[in-house]
Amino acid sequence: MPSIESTFFDLGTMDAISRQDTFVHRMDPRIKVLTTLVFIVCVVSFGKHEISALVPFLVYPVFLVVFGDLPVAYLLRKVTVAAPFAVLIGIFNPLLDQQVLLQVGPVGISGGWISFFSILLRFMMTVGAALILIATTGYHAVCMALEKMGVPQIFVVQLLFLYRYLFVLVDEASRMVRARSLRSFQGKGLGIRVFGSMAGHLLLRTMDRAQRIHLAMLCRGFDGNIRPSHPLRVRGWEVMFLLGWSALFVFMRSYNGPRFLGNLIQGFIP
């Protein structure tokens, strides 16, 4: 199953990127989580026909990509993986809302198309921001930040383990798939019945492993809490980072810069 395996290696790439050493990477994870949260809330809170006011928000992802030294092509590829969901959500808008809102020369653009593009743009920006957060912070540090900020421990532990054992699970599943494909000929033995028993088998194995892992944790004094090995510390300038960006987001949310600029230019055209 090459698709699963390549996804697996891609996760490794994400991990490697998140271990770089730039000032963005060194920042306290909580600061980055909060800034990203403000960013996302501001972006999604716009009206459904808004496009122009969203554009200035691109400054934040661009800033992080530049100073965090992130590979743009890789991130864009990852964003497009989730794109079908956004497309599905917005695809019927052009049919449902056919009222022409914008006239470009002879072509009238309906409100449906505008809201569709608005959805796509917002999707790109929010998913991109979340990916950038992971790429500059690392999955583990994001989880630790969530825990520090009061997310119940049980969810955080689930997230941590999901990530750690994803690799083991993918490994195990791809070994099973390989073993099956080596012994199935002319498409025989690839049907749903075999698949069902394989999935069941994988589940049983997973439960066995979960039990062994739990045992290993108990042996080392696990009491329901995962403690961070390095205490987190927020420095003064990082608070400024959070406040500065948040203020900018709120400002961009309240004032439509591009429209203002457009009006300004139109004012000069006689």
Place this chain on the structure above:
Amino acid sequence: MSHHIVEVKDLRFTYPDGTPALQGVSFRIVHGESVAIVGANGAGKSTLLLHLNGYLAPKGGEIRIGDYPLTRKTLQTVRRTVGMVFQDPDDQLFMPTVYDDVAFGPLNLGLPTAEVESRVLNALSVVDTLHLKNRPPYKLSRGEKRSVAIASVLSMSPDILVMDEPTSDLDPKARRKLIELLKTFKHTKIIATHDLDMVLDLCERTIVIYNGRVTADGPTLKIFENQALLAESHLEKPLGMQGCPVCKGSR
């Protein structure tokens, strides 16, 4: 020092589905001893190990670790005393980086950060894997995983080390390195294994288990020379004690 003693008296255990696993196992292991537990597949080795840290509760008999009988109340103390290294290191290395994993035990003991750090670095350097400390466990080789798994137990400074098949899946060089490493440990060691050549190198005493019972307990060399006993327990003389296949010489 009496707290390194492991004493098992008439231990009995039956799995919930009715499979009898242990039918009266008794032995006493004293401080600093290095003991191998050998036996066929399904003889009860793993079940026995799971009792030593209180994961399974005996259906009969008694276990004493050091000064304490193993009960619900002493479980925490016992688990700190007995360091258990699992057969599959992927089960044991569950944290995102090697450092975090080795720090997991000491942090749960409530040690201060500085102490945790020195313990982690010390444990990693003992098993010669200090350079791996920021790597995620899934990127390590089998041998490296095994070493880190041992470090994750050493960082809690246990008195007794319990290992399940420590040399399985290792290439010959990694296996040799592990054996040399284990030789340097002063802990009481209990090793369940099929690798009888390692037992020959590492353990002065061997306990043979067959069908949930101890069939022999004594000096390793003496047990491995007893052909009848080995055959009865589904074992074989270690390769190191068999004749050379090229020159046909026999010992």
